[in-house]
Amino acid sequence: xxxxxxxxxxxxxxxxxxRLSCAASGFTxxxxxxxxxxxxxxxxxVWVSRLDGDGSATRYADSVKGRFTISRDNAxxxxxxxxxxxxxxxxxxxxxxxxxxDSRVYFDYWGQGTLVTVSS
Amino acid sequence: QSALTQPASVSGSPGQSITISCTGTSSDxxxxxxVSWYQQHPGKTPKLVIYNVSKRPSGVSNRFSGSKxxxxxxxxxxGLQAEDEADYYCCSYVSSSTLVFGGGTKLTVL
Numbered sequence: 035x036x037x038x039x040x041x042x043x044x045x046x047x048x049x050x051x052x053r054l055s056c057a058a059s060g061f062t063x064x065x066x067x068x069x070x071x072x073x074x075x076x077x078x079x080v081w082v083s084r085l086d087g088d089g090s091a092t093r094y095a096d097s098v099k100g101r102f103t104i105s106r107d108n109a110x111x112x113x114x115x116x117x118x119x120x121x122x123x124x125x126x127x128x129x130x131x132x133x134x135x136d137s138r139v140y141f142d143y144w145g146q147g148t149l150v151t152v153s154s
Numbered sequence: 155q156s157a158l159t160q161p162a163s164v165s166g167s168p169g170q171s172i173t174i175s176c177t178g179t180s181s182d183x184x185x186x187x188x189v190s191w192y193q194q195h196p197g198k199t200p201k202l203v204i205y206n207v208s209k210r211p212s213g214v215s216n217r218f219s220g221s222k223x224x225x226x227x228x229x230x231x232x233g234l235q236a237e238d239e240a241d242y243y244c245c246s247y248v249s250s251s252t253l254v255f256g257g258g259t260k261l262t263v264l
Contacts, residue, residue, distance in 0.1 A: 140190050
């Protein structure tokens, strides 16, 4: 059974940093692209970033480019999102996600999400 | 990376059919076959209901269908049921090798 479990969310001040983790199990992690998607409670889904299986190809939404860094440790089956220079508008639930059908572009496996709150 | 355009809300009675549109540009929806649709019930994680414009994942009801014409993709739900009441999001691959979601549509089953 595929499982994605996020951790690392919490309250952080504007300008601060946070690192999210996503522990994966139940599939061959190193062969799947992985994504981060965020959602402000009560609002819509927003794609944040994606990373290929060996960690060499990354892409970011314009809203986080230069501030967030996606990475992975295939030995630990774990995906990361390093978030720096955080802003109030980064407040959201962050999900890691991937897909059996085409992990480059779809999301049929989702974690439960971790809440990031940026506030003073 | 502007969000794809979806109607904020649609509604229909049980048994009826509804269609949700998702409008983008030739750089996203119109340029690639990588359009997907997600259903999200309150307090739940999203569920993939359509991928590759019109394909249904295993286990998704055949009442859900997808199509695309030009820069607009559509999700049609036939034989509406109370359990279909949820938020629906489209998503497309973008020429910049990124992805973009629509703003979401709230489906109300009357």
